[in-house]
Amino acid sequence: MEKFVILLSSVLFLVGCASTYNYRASDFNDLNKDYIVDAKMKKVLETQFFGTTTKNILSLYINNQLILEGALDIQEAGTFKSMYDGKQLTLECYKVGAFSIEPYCQVHLDQRKIGSFKLKMDR
Numbered sequence: 001m002e003k004f005v006i007l008l009s010s011v012l013f014l015v016g017c018a019s020t021y022n023y024r025a026s027d028f029n030d031l032n033k034d035y036i037v038d039a040k041m042k043k044v045l046e047t048q049f050f051g052t053t054t055k056n057i058l059s060l061y062i063n064n065q066l067i068l069e070g071a072l073d074i075q076e077a078g079t080f081k082s083m084y085d086g087k088q089l090t091l092e093c094y095k096v097g098a099f100s101i102e103p104y105c106q107v108h109l110d111q112r113k114i115g116s117f118k119l120k121m122d123r
Contacts (some may be wrong), residue, residue, distance in 0.1 A: 017047040025117040036063050037107050037115035041072070046087075058119075060091055060107070075105040076119070084109065093119075 024043035030037060038061040056072035056105045062084060068091060072078040077094045093105040106116045 011063060019045045021045075022122040023119040024122055026120045027118045029116045030114070032109075032112075032114040035109070035114050037061070037117070038064070039105065041076075041103075041119050043076075058091075058093065058105075062089075062107075072103070104109065 017067075021043040023043065024105065025037075025039040028037070039058060041056055041058045044055045044057070046055070054074050056074070056076050058068075058070055058072050058078075058080075059066060060068040060080075067084055068080055068082050070078065070080045072093055075095065079093075080091045082091075086112040088112075090108040091105060092108075093103045094113045096104050097100070102118045102120055104116065104118050107114050
């Protein structure tokens with residue numbers, strides 16, 4: 001009975017584990033001084049009984065205001081569209097090259113690029 005309780009406790013511990021990593025935008029290329037662009041990403045790895053699920057939640061800020069929040073796919077890539085200041089806002093993130101570790105993102109407002117950045121892990 002004692003072995004069963006230890007085994008069950010171990011399984012429940014492994015099933016409930018989660019790790020969170022925070023990323024911040026860096027290497028900015030602000031092309032338009034009217035907009036201050038910033039971004040953060042939270043990566044959550046949840047260990048489950050049959051594997052691990054990954055959630056990449058990206059938050060985009062313009063002029064210190066949260067404008068867009070969405071989930072990138074497991075490869076940390078995705079495209080989001082929204083409206084900002086009466087104009088269409090597009091955020092596109094992807095990894096450059098086959099061995100890239102950090103996602104690269106571009107922000108467009110009415111198809112005019114207003115900035116780009118890389119997401120790097122906070123240390």
